[in-house]
Amino acid sequence: MLLLAPDKLAPVNADSPPPRAPAASLEDFLRQVEARAFRFAEINLRQREDALDAVQDAMLKMLGYRDRPAQEWPPLFWSILRNRITDMQRRALFRLRWLLPDTDGRDGETIDWADAGPDPARHHADREAWTQIVTALRRLPARQREAFTLRVLEELDVADTARIMGCSEGSVKTHLSRAREALQRHLEALR
Structure with missing residues (x-):
């Protein structure tokens, strides 16, 4: 699968926007969008593992649309990812929190995407x-x-x-x- 491991995510560089060249294939499109999709999912789900699952599920579902024109891929992918995030959030609401309290403290965890450069x-x-x-x-x-x-x-x-x-x-x-x-x-x- 195309999804990067959390420790292999491309660093965020605030000085330059990510390249957005048109994708030649669905795989190229998914490679281009994976880091941004992960950040979007993590902001909404607040858990790295859940975000990885949501993005991977959305990418798998996109494989069924590989015959669609390339200009349809971005809105289609973001719709799929958004729906997957909503599903995961709904599922979390139905957990019996009094039986399974969320005490792992990861809600306030910082995100380590910044470039670990020399400064x-x-x-x-x-x-x-x-x-x-x-x-x-x-x-x-x-x-x-x-x-x-x-x-x-x-x-x-x-x-x-x-x-x-x-x-x-x-x-x-x-x-x-x-x-x-x-x-x-x-x-x-x-x-």
């Missing part, structure tokens, strides 16, 4: 910045977080985002506007 101060600053962004994203309502992630981080257009989220284009714009305002307020307060 420890920069490495620490990058990790802190990412942690603050993830915290701010997690505080957003789910629909705002989805709209922001799909429109801003994944650079999907409004129509594709609306199709993935199952709402109107106007709703996407409203959710995105509210998300940007909330993120700006939260991140300004941290300065």
Whole structure:
């Protein structure tokens, strides 16, 4: 399978956006999207293992759509992944928490994607910045977080985002506007 092991994830470089060249095959597309999909899933599920499972399930399901035109792959993949995340979140809600308490303390675990380059101060600053962004994203309502992630981080257009989220284009714009305002307020307060 294409999914990288957690310790093999590509480092996040805040200075340059990830390359988004058109994929020649479904495998190329999945290789290009895997790290971003993992980050999206981990932000929503808050567990590395669950995020890996969700992305891998979405990738497996995409294999059934390999005959579709390449321009349909991004919205289709993000719809599949979003639905898988929603399913996993619903399943978690039905767990009997009083019988199986979640006491492993992983909910506040930091994410170690920053480049471990030669400058420890920069490495620490990058990790802190990412942690603050993830915290701010997690505080957003789910629909705002989805709209922001799909429109801003994944650079999907409004129509594709609306199709993935199952709402109107106007709703996407409203959710995105509210998300940007909330993120700006939260991140300004941290300065």
